[in-house]
Amino acid sequence: SAVEKGKKVAAYRAVDENITADHKVIGIGSGSTVVYAVERILQRKELQHIVYIPTSFQSRLLITEGGLTLGSIEQFPEIDVTIDGADEVDSQLNAIKGGGACQFQEMVVAKAAKKFVMIADYRKKSKSLGTEWVKGVPIEVVPLAYKVVMQALNSQLSVKPQFTKLRMAVQKAGPVVTDNGNFVIDAHFGPIADPYKLGQEIKLLTGVLEVGLFCRMAEIAYFGEEDGSVDIWK
Numbered sequence: 396s397a398v399e400k401g402k403k404v405a406a407y408r409a410v411d412e413n414i415t416a417d418h419k420v421i422g423i424g425s426g427s428t429v430v431y432a433v434e435r436i437l438q439r440k441e442l443q444h445i446v447y448i449p450t451s452f453q454s455r456l457l458i459t460e461g462g463l464t465l466g467s468i469e470q471f472p473e474i475d476v477t478i479d480g481a482d483e484v485d486s487q488l489n490a491i492k493g494g495g496a497c498q499f500q501e502m503v504v505a506k507a508a509k510k511f512v513m514i515a516d517y518r519k520k521s522k523s524l525g526t527e528w529v530k531g532v533p534i535e536v537v538p539l540a541y542k543v544v545m546q547a548l549n550s551q552l553s554v555k556p557q558f559t560k561l562r563m564a565v566q567k568a569g570p571v572v573t574d575n576g577n578f579v580i581d582a583h584f585g586p587i588a589d590p591y592k593l594g595q596e597i598k599l600l601t602g603v604l605e606v607g608l609f610c611r612m613a614e615i616a617y618f619g620e621e622d623g624s625v626d627i628w629k
């Protein structure tokens with residue numbers, strides 16, 4: 396499909412332009428686009444010696460099933476480059492992430508990297524966060540606090556959410572449980588004028604572990620187009 400083709404060309408270009416044989420530690424994000432990044436890494440023999448750091452159980456599987464060297468962020472707290480997907484990206488390279496409920500480990504691994512690179516298909520390009528991705532900003536919360544966080548989201552922020560929803564699992568009864576044993580609340584605000592400020596406000600609410608707003612972090616973003624070309628934002 397055009398979307399899969401877009402994911403692939405973006406991922407391949409990002410790997411080819413950002414990972415070299417002299418890198419020692421690379422962070423691997425989560426989701427479906429990053430699968431193509433690992434596919435490209437596996438095609439390049441000179442990248443096989445590098446240690447790869449996961450951002451989720453899914454990401455860990457990608458690394459181990461590819462036969463790549465798996466490392467932990469505890470062993471390698473300094474990362475050369477982290478490559479990850481995104482749910483929506485604005486022209487300042489602010490992003491909504493967490494569609495796959497992995498944003499806590501993704502944030503740790505992205506922040507530990509000297510260079511953070513995002514890859515996506517054309518659907519993720521946005522003029523303002525909250526206009527293309529309308530499922531809500533993913534917020535990872537400690538389970539016992541999810542109700543009080545929900546209340547705080549609806550009463551203590553400078554902007555009111557249009558909805559706040561506890562993310563329910565599809566093939567498991569009850570809520571989605573993250574790799575860290577937590578819940579996810581999706582809060583939709585409509586177009587977000589100041590994603591950085593909103594992210595900071597939400598992060599301060601008691602019970603919140605991490606917010607899926609990755610602002611002022613990425614150095615470059617690759618978007619695969621339907622015609623197989625790649626649009627690069629930096």
Ligand code: DER
Pocket residue numbers: 424425426427428429479480481482491492493494495496497498501
């Ligand atoms: O959940 C996440 O943060 C993923 O990186 C997600 O944002 C991208 O998933 P996709 O590559 O399957 O669109």
